[in-house]
Amino acid sequence: MRLSTLVAALAVTLPFQAFAQASATKEDFCIGGYGDSGCSIVSTVTVQINVPPGDAGKPGAFFIGARATSGTPGNITRINYDTQGLWLFTPGGWIGFNGGTYTPVEYFDALPSGKAYVVVNQQDLCQFVQNTNMELWAGYGALQPDKQQAIQTFYSVKTPRIPPEHLRSVFIYNDMKDAKKYWNVMNMTSCYYNGGGGG
Numbered sequence: 001m002r003l004s005t006l007v008a009a010l011a012v013t014l015p016f017q018a019f020a021q022a023s024a025t026k027e028d029f030c031i032g033g034y035g036d037s038g039c040s041i042v043s044t045v046t047v048q049i050n051v052p053p054g055d056a057g058k059p060g061a062f063f064i065g066a067r068a069t070s071g072t073p074g075n076i077t078r079i080n081y082d083t084q085g086l087w088l089f090t091p092g093g094w095i096g097f098n099g100g101t102y103t104p105v106e107y108f109d110a111l112p113s114g115k116a117y118v119v120v121n122q123q124d125l126c127q128f129v130q131n132t133n134m135e136l137w138a139g140y141g142a143l144q145p146d147k148q149q150a151i152q153t154f155y156s157v158k159t160p161r162i163p164p165e166h167l168r169s170v171f172i173y174n175d176m177k178d179a180k181k182y183w184n185v186m187n188m189t190s191c192y193y194n195g196g197g198g199g
Contacts, residue, residue: 022138023048024185029122042122047089047138047185050114060111060142061104061172063182064089064119065097068132073187084132089119101173104141111142126191133190139182141172 024047030039049062066089071082086097089105105117119136120128128134151167154160176182 021050021052021140021181022183022185024136024138026125026186031122040124043120043125044118044122045120045125045136045186046116046118047136048114048116049138049140051111051140051142053113055111055140055142056113057110058142058144059107059109059148059168059172060140060175061107061169062115062117063102063104063137063139063141063173063176064117065102065137066094066128067135067137069135070132073133073135073189074184076184089117094119101170104169104172107169107172111140125188129188129191131190134188135184136186136188137182138185139176141174141176141179141181143168143172144175147171147175 024045027044027046029042029044031042032039047064049064051060066087067079067083068085069079069082070084071078087094088097088103090103091105095103106115151164151171154167155164
């Protein structure tokens with residue numbers, strides 16, 4: 001029986017790198033197709049970020065980013081030499097990173113124990129990967145009590161022009177970076193052709 005339009009999930013949802021605090025899954029879908037002519041493969045990628053009890057409930061933020069590399073995906077020993085581009089997943093979607101602190105996907109007055117984000121929704125991954133290797137990263141930062149106290153002390157002594165929200169966001173970003181609360185959750189190899197759904 002021929003169906004003019006077929007939308008069928010392929011049998012397997014593929015988990016990629018899984019860590020206690022972050023993971024990603026890629027679900028492939030077959031869309032279209034007439035008879036034996038095949039269909040187009042599109043993917044949905046979901047990132048899960050979890051927060052352990054020691055940080056849950058603190059002010060903080062979740063971060064999701066992608067790195068294009070000329071090296072082997074997942075190998076960051078030459079990160080300063082083989083990085084070809086960086087992108088951040090934000091409330092408005094993917095944006096290029098041009099320096100400074102990373103823009104989070106979401107800030108929280110109290111970090112939840114976990115949350116999932118759909119970062120690619122039924123799209124051909126090759127339109128993102130193209131002819132380079134890509135890595136997907138996820139992490140979180142928390143405002144630790146000593147940093148919160150430092151902000152309060154700073155503003156009780158001075159009346160600076162820097163808004164307290166800026167200092168909080170810097171401390172949250174530094175907590176993620178310095179405490180290594182970020183994880184490589186998915187890798188994709190380059191697509192040397194147009195279409196095909198990535199690796």
